[in-house]
Amino acid sequence: MKFLPWLAALFVGAALTLLAVVLYYQTGGYSEANIPLRWNGADLQVARGQATALPDDPGAFTIQAADARGVILWTPPRWISAGLYGNLLWKITGLDDRHPLYPIWRTNDGKVGQAKQATKISSNLLDLRTEPDWQGTIMTLGLFIPGPLASPLIVRQLELRPAALTAREWLEQLWREWTAREDWSQRSINFASGATARPLGSPVLLIAIWMGLSGLLYGGWVLAAGQRLRPTPFVALFLLGWLLLDLRWQWELSGRLEHTVERFAGKDATSRRLADLDGELYRFLLDIGQRLPKRPVRLFIVSADPGGFLAGRAHYHLLPHNNYMGFLRPPTAAHEGDYVLILSPLPEVRFNPAPAKLEWEDGQLAVERLYEAPLGALFRVTGNS
Secondary structure: OOOOHHHHHHHHHHHHHHHHHHHEEEEEEOHOOOOEEEEEHHEEEEEEEEEEEEEOEEEEEEEEOOOOEEEEEOOOOOOEOOOOEEEEEEEEOOOOOOOEEEEEEEEEOOEEEEOOOOOOOOOOEEEEHOOOOOOOOEEEEEEOOOOOOOOEEEEEEEEEOOOOOOHHHHHHHHHHHHOOOOOOOOOOOOOOOOOOOOOOOHHHHHHHHHHHHHHHHHHHHHHOOOOOHHHHHHHHHHHHHHHHHHHHHHHHHHHHHHHHHHHHOOOOHHHHHHHHOHHHHHHHHHHHOOOOOOOOEEEEEEEOOOOOHHHHHHHOOOOOOOOEEEEEOOOOOOOOOOOOEEOOOOOEEEEOOOOOOOOOOOEEEEEEEEEOOOOEEEEEEEOOO
16 A cells, blocks of 8 residues: 555656647647648659749749650658648649649658549649558658649649647557557667657657656655655656666567568678668668769769768769769869769759750759659760860
């Protein structure tokens, strides 16, 4: 019976913690979980199709042409919890029966999902939470429109609104985050936050609140009973919280070990790289390397993030070629016989096939296109800029 007050304080503290979390979110206290995410047309990245800015509407663009592969648009990378967001709205003129709109998305484990629902309405709302693949953490959101286009499309806005969750749904979302096993990522060395980058509550914070409330309740009961406070029950609460966090971490590590064995066991070096998180990029760079001469050549890597991950990996995997990163535009130093690798998306630089030139706002470069894929394109310089 002497442990009953301690156990009662522990369970009441857990109930109060959950109640506080639900009330906090129900009243809109967590702004990151309640603000709509909006992207103007100019914010979207065109991965497939030819886009042109509208001079009278700087926040929109038009897609004049697209081949049979259709049009693919992506939002900039952002960690989005599928359990919190789901209402998708858009403003796109030119959709019809032959060119409906399909929402697509890429999750943090590299999987690409596509909505089974299609629409031809220029402005509408679609609940993505009814889609079976809308789960976990969404890295990028996009749109797919089948081609070829019979008439231009005008893309003005894309918006993702948070779903209106009940108290039960908030608790279910919290449980999913605590019981989900997060795969390896570039964040793994510093974070263990569950299945989302912005969880409803970090495990450390929630455990601290739980144990803190339990300690206050137990201490209040002891003082009300006229007894003397002893440190042992409070140390036990601290150690219990620590143990729960460590058990969850070990459980998540065991899941990552299973992923690692499944992904890499028994494979050679090339197969392991293809199975890694950037395997799609590595396959693309293998294709690029096969189209470069065997002797080292001068190669300029141009991307929207010159010092970022994609450019850095391209630089590493394309050695021993004399490749240079750090360019937002093809450099003026490029001369005939050099090579230029454009990493998508980079809408500011476009290839004009008629005169065979790379064109951007204040320059152009005569090139020959050697290879093109969704991740980028390789060009050989045929003339000076």
